[in-house]
Amino acid sequence: MMKFKCLLCGVEWGDAGATEADISHGYCPSCIRKRYTQRIHQSQLREGYSDCFNRGYNDCGEVSCRFRAACQDDLIGNWKKAIIRRNEPADCEGSIRIV
Numbered sequence: 001m002m003k004f005k006c007l008l009c010g011v012e013w014g015d016a017g018a019t020e021a022d023i024s025h026g027y028c029p030s031c032i033r034k035r036y037t038q039r040i041h042q043s044q045l046r047e048g049y050s051d052c053f054n055r056g057y058n059d060c061g062e063v064s065c066r067f068r069a070a071c072q073d074d075l076i077g078n079w080k081k082a083i084i085r086r087n088e089p090a091d092c093e094g095s096i097r098i099v
């Protein structure tokens with residue numbers, strides 16, 4: 001099994017028993033939504049789709065869409081459940097961390 005680590009925010013998800021050698025780096029759905037929504041819209045339009053990504057269409061029929069995992073709320077929910085380590089908040093040193 002693999003675990004995954006977001007290059008942007010550092011959150012890890014997937015199999016908690018995976019070793020450091022089994023990490024696949026990429027972007028988490030949350031960061032994709034935050035940073036790439038506009039770029040994904042352009043890419044959708046270029047490929048002849050509507051620019052529907054992250055607009056709240058949760059019963060989307062495009063099951064083979066490659067942006068689906070970062071778009072549909074139920075898939076985001078599955079991802080949140082699979083999170084095994086949250087990113088360290090680098091910008092709030094000195095404050096109390098609630099773990």
Ligand SMILES: [Zn+2]
Nearest residue numbers: 006009028031
């Ligand atoms: Zn992230």
